[in-house]
Amino acid sequence: MGPKILVARRVFPEIVARLQQHFEVDHNEGDEVLGARLAERLQGCAGVFITGSERIDQALLDACPQLKAVCAMTVGFNNVDVAACTARGVRVSNAPDVLTETTADFGFALMMAAARRLAESEHYLRRGEWTRWSIDMFAGSDIHGATLGILGMGRIGQAIARRGHLGFGMPVIYHNRSRLAPEVEASLGARWVDKDSLLCEADHLVLVLPYSPEAHHIIGARELSLMKPSATLTNIARGGIVDDAALAEALAKKTIAAAGLDVYEGEPKLNPALLEVPNIVLTPHIASASIPTRRAMANLAVDNLIAAFTGGRMPTLLNP
Numbered sequence: 001m002g003p004k005i006l007v008a009r010r011v012f013p014e015i016v017a018r019l020q021q022h023f024e025v026d027h028n029e030g031d032e033v034l035g036a037r038l039a040e041r042l043q044g045c046a047g048v049f050i051t052g053s054e055r056i057d058q059a060l061l062d063a064c065p066q067l068k069a070v071c072a073m074t075v076g077f078n079n080v081d082v083a084a085c086t087a088r089g090v091r092v093s094n095a096p097d098v099l100t101e102t103t104a105d106f107g108f109a110l111m112m113a114a115a116r117r118l119a120e121s122e123h124y125l126r127r128g129e130w131t132r133w134s135i136d137m138f139a140g141s142d143i144h145g146a147t148l149g150i151l152g153m154g155r156i157g158q159a160i161a162r163r164g165h166l167g168f169g170m171p172v173i174y175h176n177r178s179r180l181a182p183e184v185e186a187s188l189g190a191r192w193v194d195k196d197s198l199l200c201e202a203d204h205l206v207l208v209l210p211y212s213p214e215a216h217h218i219i220g221a222r223e224l225s226l227m228k229p230s231a232t233l234t235n236i237a238r239g240g241i242v243d244d245a246a247l248a249e250a251l252a253k254k255t256i257a258a259a260g261l262d263v264y265e266g267e268p269k270l271n272p273a274l275l276e277v278p279n280i281v282l283t284p285h286i287a288s289a290s291i292p293t294r295r296a297m298a299n300l301a302v303d304n305l306i307a308a309f310t311g312g313r314m315p316t317l318l319n320p
């Protein structure tokens, strides 16, 4: 029997079976978010398989000195203090690449749903309010040919740009700390612009940047006021990047036309003001949630755990 590991949330049975070939596995099949009980449950564990719900910080590391590896099945890792882990020799991995296309599909779907008022019109129909056709009933804005703005041009941003450029004939503008190579820009039909120009020029703005303290409320009241009144905003990145209260106000005042959100400040709780505005599509952090992709994400975390304890090279190690 190998070292003991904790799988912090419920995962697919074949993932547990794979882990059991190498480890003594404690599986949180009940699926409750362990929160403050995580440290207690981790006693005696050398490794942990986490999702985005577990916080791995200095206090947890102090309480679990035997921990050697933290393997996340998510690409985002703002819930893990990588520097603190590195200082203690705890290896950390995330799960990039395997979710890129699925997440880009969802970002595009959410953007389209916001632009074409899918949720708003569906709610209207379900309420039994549809009695006749009218010329501007739920008329929204076009996707094809409109300017696609992307904030954060990593792998997922580029996959969204490709969809917009090749599939919908959208001129693509983006803002990112580092510019793409000219040939990559050309293949995506993408042009780098400064952040304020991105806000002013985009018809549909999609946020795909990782969360960091510098990115906190990077879209607030000032930024929303720069956007076109006909524009949409889609956030599939992380809660806290958008000031949700300012967004709700902008939507209520029609400073922008519509929004699509998959992530929220303080999720799974939502700012109640978001629930009051009709011109929004709200989903519960499911951008990577296709069955094959969730399997691939979990398997990548398993690959990392196995490598961490068999002397292999962890495929997606995050420590410098």
Ligand code: DGY
Pocket (backbone or CB within 6 Å): 052, 073, 074, 075, 076, 077, 099, 288
């Ligand atoms: C990720 O992998 O970071 C996605 O947000 C899913 O949680």
